[in-house]
Amino acid sequence: MCGNHIRIVLKNLFLMKYNMEITRFSLVGATTVIIDLIFYKSLLYANFDLNWAKGLSFVIGSLFAYFGNKKITFLIKSNNFNKIFFFCCVLVWSIDKRCYKYFITKDNE
Numbered sequence: 787m788c789g790n791h792i793r794i795v796l797k798n799l800f801l802m803k804y805n806m807e808i809t810r811f812s813l814v815g816a817t818t819v820i821i822d823l824i825f826y827k828s829l830l831y832a833n834f835d836l837n838w839a840k841g842l843s844f845v846i847g848s849l850f851a852y853f854g855n856k857k858i859t860f861l862i863k864s865n866n867f868n869k870i871f872f873f874c875c876v877l878v879w880s881i882d883k884r885c886y887k888y889f890i891t892k893d894n895e
Contacts, residue, residue: 814854822847
């Protein structure tokens, strides 16, 4: 009887932790979208090229998402340079082909 009660308590604690993690992840994600949109619209308003505006807002939003999820969602305290470097490499490769062409080769076709 006592073992069953302990299992129920542990299950409830796990579900509570899981639900909080989902909530924090959703809040960081929504904030990321808002940050991306604000920077995108601000850069367009400042007469930045469309590709530059989208590329820069994507990078800023992605960096916020990385650090926000790391610190807020998953509560990771350590700073590992290798993981940050790997994230930046993935970020560079994930930029749209047209933006990559524009940023790296300066070919605006």
